[in-house]
Amino acid sequence: MSNKTVNVAVVGATGAVGEKIIRELEAKDFPVKNLKCLASKRSAGKTVTFKNESIVVEEATPDAFRGVDIALFSAGGSVSKQLVPHAVEHGAVCVDNTNAFRMDPNVPLVVPEVNSEKIREHQGIISNPNCSTIQMVVALKALYDYYGFKRLIVSTYQAVSGAGANAVKELLDQSRAVLNGEPFDPQQLPVGKLNKHFQMAFNAIPQIDVPDENGYTLEEMKMVRETKKIFGDESIQVTATCVRIPVVSGHAESIYVELERDFQLEDVRQQLRDADGVTLVDDLEQQLYPMPIGAEGKRDVFVGRLRRDLANARALNMWVVSDNLMKGAASNTVQIAELLVN
Amino acid sequence: MSNKTVNVAVVGATGAVGEKIIRELEAKDFPVKNLKCLASKRSAGKTVTFKNESIVVEEATPDAFRGVDIALFSAGGSVSKQLVPHAVEHGAVCVDNTNAFRMDPNVPLVVPEVNSEKIREHQGIISNPNCSTIQMVVALKALYDYYGFKRLIVSTYQAVSGAGANAVKELLDQSRAVLNGEPFDPQQLPVGKLNKHFQMAFNAIPQIDVPDENGYTLEEMKMVRETKKIFGDESIQVTATCVRIPVVSGHAESIYVELERDFQLEDVRQQLRDADGVTLVDDLEQQLYPMPIGAEGKRDVFVGRLRRDLANARALNMWVVSDNLMKGAASNTVQIAELLVN
Known part of the structure; x- marks a missing residue:
């Protein structure tokens, strides 16, 4: 990906981590073209604020990832296991904040201060390690x-x-x-x-x-x-x-x-x-x-x-x-x- | 000491540990002849209950230990440093629950499950180790x-x-x-x-x-x-x-x-x-x-x-x-x- 704006999806956008991710995208002025906020059916219809705009939360379904460049997953391991493969199929690079793929040998597990070079090896999925x-x-x-x-x-x-x-x-x-x-x-x-x-x-x-x-x-x-x-x-x-x-x-x-x-x-x-x-x-x-x-x-x-x-x-x-x-x-x-x- | 009743003093009787010591003396039916409750001047005059009797707290002074067989100290290290020697002089055996004498080579540091035999070596003072x-x-x-x-x-x-x-x-x-x-x-x-x-x-x-x-x-x-x-x-x-x-x-x-x-x-x-x-x-x-x-x-x-x-x-x-x-x-x-x- 070049240094242009990108379409970003946050999966689990109404959760504790999802909300912080959206605040980080704002705070670090991440080059977002379009932000898609995805969550469970239960949370669909809620709104999330991003850069003073109100974004309606959509249900996270396999088709929700069409046109998404980067999908940031924080909705639990079972959601990631189910939806990450669809997001990858649609061409998104997924950064997954669950335990679903962390130990998969084909998935880099990245902490930028430690092993940022591993990102280059990704095949559509990069795992975020556990907090501890x-x-x-x-x-x-x-x-x-x-x-x-x-x-x-x-x-x-x-x-x-x-x-x-x-x-x-x-x-x-x-x-x-x-x-x-x-x-x-x-x-x-x-x-x-x-x-x-x-x-x-x-x-x-x-x-x-x-x-x-x-x-x-x-x-x-x-x-x-x-x-x-x-x-x-x-x-x-x-x-x-x-x-x-x-x-x-x-x-x-x-x-x-x-x-x-x-x-x-x-x-x-x-x-x-x-x-x-x-x-x-x-x-x-x-x-x-x-x-x-x-x-x-x-x-x-x-x-x-x-x-x-x-x-x-x-x-x-x-x-x-x-x-x-x-x-x-x-x-x-x-x-x-x-x-x-x- | 033989297996008779003894005169006991609790120093720091109104403190968190002192109160628990008095409850333990009750609960374990310790052979108390007379219980003396000692504390700082500030707490003197308060009352403490022991076996349904009300005991007036007295000020812990050097002379308060006359006639005491066993003195249980839990009023902080400086109180122990000051008063334990007087209690020993009056013939009391002191069990000290502060840091004052723990590392003194002449003072056994005792946890009964571990080194109860060390009690025999006491010269008037036995230290209770730190809680942790x-x-x-x-x-x-x-x-x-x-x-x-x-x-x-x-x-x-x-x-x-x-x-x-x-x-x-x-x-x-x-x-x-x-x-x-x-x-x-x-x-x-x-x-x-x-x-x-x-x-x-x-x-x-x-x-x-x-x-x-x-x-x-x-x-x-x-x-x-x-x-x-x-x-x-x-x-x-x-x-x-x-x-x-x-x-x-x-x-x-x-x-x-x-x-x-x-x-x-x-x-x-x-x-x-x-x-x-x-x-x-x-x-x-x-x-x-x-x-x-x-x-x-x-x-x-x-x-x-x-x-x-x-x-x-x-x-x-x-x-x-x-x-x-x-x-x-x-x-x-x-x-x-x-x-x-x-």
Whole structure:
């Protein structure tokens, strides 16, 4: 594609991520010729504002992709599995923000700060990685290039917005109920479609997404598998514990990384200051460190609490925070779309 | 001390932990002859209920310990530093629930399920470890004995009650304010006496206690130092990331442990089922795992999400939850007192 205006479709335009994608297309002045807002039949007929124009949401059907150049999918894995092939058939390049195609060997899995060159290999589909993976690989890219690493141990502190707008509403309503001593009936978390639902307000739930294999959840295995694929390095060993906490927006991660070479902490800080997409916030004495509330609405990945493992001179603890709907979803998607048009 | 009734003093009787200690003395039918409730001058004159009797709180002064056999301290490190020596001089055995004497080589640091034999070495003072350490060592004791380990990597998800009753009130008031879109002014967290205070509602704060050394907080270093002392094994390497989350009660920990011997996961489960003070809740397929809300008011340490590191066959991830005011403070303190009288 040349540097002209393009027809863009956003699938899942009324969802939490879809809305952020539309705001990112505006904010970054993406060269949109025509914007098609697609969603489920239920949401068809609603309106969405784009650059002060009101756009009527249409139902996402196979034929809706005629004439679309770039389709940005954020409507869940089953919608992507069903509609992405039709969009590709109609000639659109799809940037898919679901788990549907991420591990498909024919589909590049792209975080622009890490492996933008992979975009060239696409055959109509580019996958956007999972939110928790994206912020980890952005934070680690400079360390991977400069020091190398084979081993990551990560524990996440994930926001409820990652489970969708209904889950956020439930967290807020439930928090009110708990504060007022009123009854409530959890329906959304940890996973809407599973049997059991738990209180999220003033609680921590050590399950995100469905069980996968060997006692790990799918969310945990996404971090294992996607990290290898994004770095193109099957030797990277990741083990993850993914936990939902009562935060609306902004995932945090406690990452332990064993580097392949000796390091000076000040050099690591300098690498991170220079890294694309990273903001270093790291001075414990001054109480400077990233927190979810400070990351909201920002595009960067924030890194702090850098410190050497006192027992393993090659290993480093770090604390990584990012807005899971922005860099973790919408802004990474729009960055990929920008690479496609440039 | 023989198995008779004893005179007990609770210092910090009106605080969050002090109140729980008094409830534990009742619940476990501790052989109390006389209960003295001590607190700061400000709280003197308040009343506390013990076994349906009303006890007037007295000011904690050096002379208040005359005739006291066992003094249970939970009024902060500076109060302990000042008054514990006086209590010892008056012949009391002190169980101190602050950081004041924990690393003193003459003071046993005791978790009854792990090192109850150390109590015999006391010279008037026994320290109760920090809450986050206690639940970790209880969860790991059986694995230490059976498989051995040298290396722990832990990330915590800590409740606000660990910062005191005022911090809990602030979390609840602040949550209401956020939900209602009203202003608020953080005063308590992460550390009341430090300069900067942050929103705790719907946020995660990667600082607990003051900065210590090498970029670690004191809370993190407590986990490093106390674990070695409790196991009596300086070769145990701990690296910790301690994070406060908007939970009222119940600390959670994501623990990565490298065992010294090969293991079968089912054997590890059996070790934990048989372990003192541990309840195993571990079946992801059935969505069974410990959570802070389920641990509230319980004495046990709950362990779940057991799974092997897919890249390191000797290593194990586990998720450990306990009521930080109960096993993390009050019930461990009363267990130590029980060992003293038995």
